[in-house]
Amino acid sequence: MRSIKFVKEFLKHPTQVGAVAESSGFLARKMAQQIGNAQNVVEFGPGTGSVTKEILRHLPATGKLTCLEINPKFCEDLKKIKDGRLEIVNGDVRNFSRQIENYDCILSSLPLGIFEKTQRDKIIAISGRAKKYVQFQYTPFLKSKFKKYFEDVEIKFVPLNIPPAFVYVSKNPRSKNINLKTEKPSRSFPVKIAMQLLMVFVNLWR
Ligand SMILES: C[S@@+](CC[C@H](N)C(=O)[O-])C[C@H]1O[C@@H](n2cnc3c(N)ncnc32)[C@H](O)[C@@H]1O
Numbered sequence: 001m002r003s004i005k006f007v008k009e010f011l012k013h014p015t016q017v018g019a020v021a022e023s024s025g026f027l028a029r030k031m032a033q034q035i036g037n038a039q040n041v042v043e044f045g046p047g048t049g050s051v052t053k054e055i056l057r058h059l060p061a062t063g064k065l066t067c068l069e070i071n072p073k074f075c076e077d078l079k080k081i082k083d084g085r086l087e088i089v090n091g092d093v094r095n096f097s098r099q100i101e102n103y104d105c106i107l108s109s110l111p112l113g114i115f116e117k118t119q120r121d122k123i124i125a126i127s128g129r130a131k132k133y134v135q136f137q138y139t140p141f142l143k144s145k146f147k148k149y150f151e152d153v154e155i156k157f158v159p160l161n162i163p164p165a166f167v168y169v170s171k172n173p174r175s176k177n178i179n180l181k182t183e184k185p186s187r188s189f190p191v192k193i194a195m196q197l198l199m200v201f202v203n204l205w206r
Helices: 002-012 025-033 050-058 070-077 117-127 143-147 189-205
Strands: 038-042 064-069 088-090 104-110 132-137 148-159 163-171
Touching: 002 070, 025 050, 025 132, 025 148, 025 163, 038 050, 050 064, 064 070, 070 088, 104 117, 117 132, 117 143, 143 148, 143 163
Parallel strands: 038 064, 038 104, 064 088, 104 132
Antiparallel strands: 132 163, 148 163
C-alpha cells in the first residue's frame, strides 16, 4: 500500500518526490547507521517513512527525531508511526533554516539532482548549519558540490536499491554564509533525468 501511494504521489509531483520507488531497507539502514550517537536528528523528505523507521531503530531512547515533509499525504501516513521521540512537521525544508542549528545530524532524501540549482544549493547551505549532513543521491558526481560547503565528504555506495544509490556523509561545515546569486542556471528537468539514468547504467555496467 505504501509503495502504491509513493508511485501515485510521484506521478502527481514528479519533481518534488523525485523517485519512482521508496528507498530499500539496505539504503534506509545505511542512512540511519550514520547518526552515531546523535540525540537531535532531523529528516528532510521522509516520504512514506522507510528511512524514518530505521532512524527510530538507531536513535537513543532519550533522542528526538523531527521529520520535515512538504507533501501532506505523506504526513498523514507518517503520523501513524507511534513513537514519543518523533515529531512530524508538514512544511518546506527551506523555511526551517534557523532551527537547523539545533540539530546534531540531518538525514536527507531530497531529490537534489533534479532540483533547480539555486534550490539545491540553498538546501545544502541550510544543511551546513548542522554538525553532520547525510544525503542520498543516485549519482556519485555531486561530491564537489558538497565539498564547497563541508570540509569532509565521504561517499558510500548502496547497490541494492532501485536505482543503486550513493550516500554522502558530510562533516565540518565550512561557512554559514553562502552567496546563491552567483550560481549559474541549471539544466532542464529532462536532461537531469536522462543524466541520472545514464549514471545508473554506467554503474550497473562496471
Ligand atoms: C526521493 S523521496 C524520498 C522518500 C523517502 N525518504 C524514501 O527514501 O523512500 C523525496 C521526498 O522529499 C519530499 N520533499 C521534496 N521537496 C521537499 C521540501 N522542499 N521540503 C520538504 N520535503 C520535500 C518529497 O515530498 C518526498 O517525500
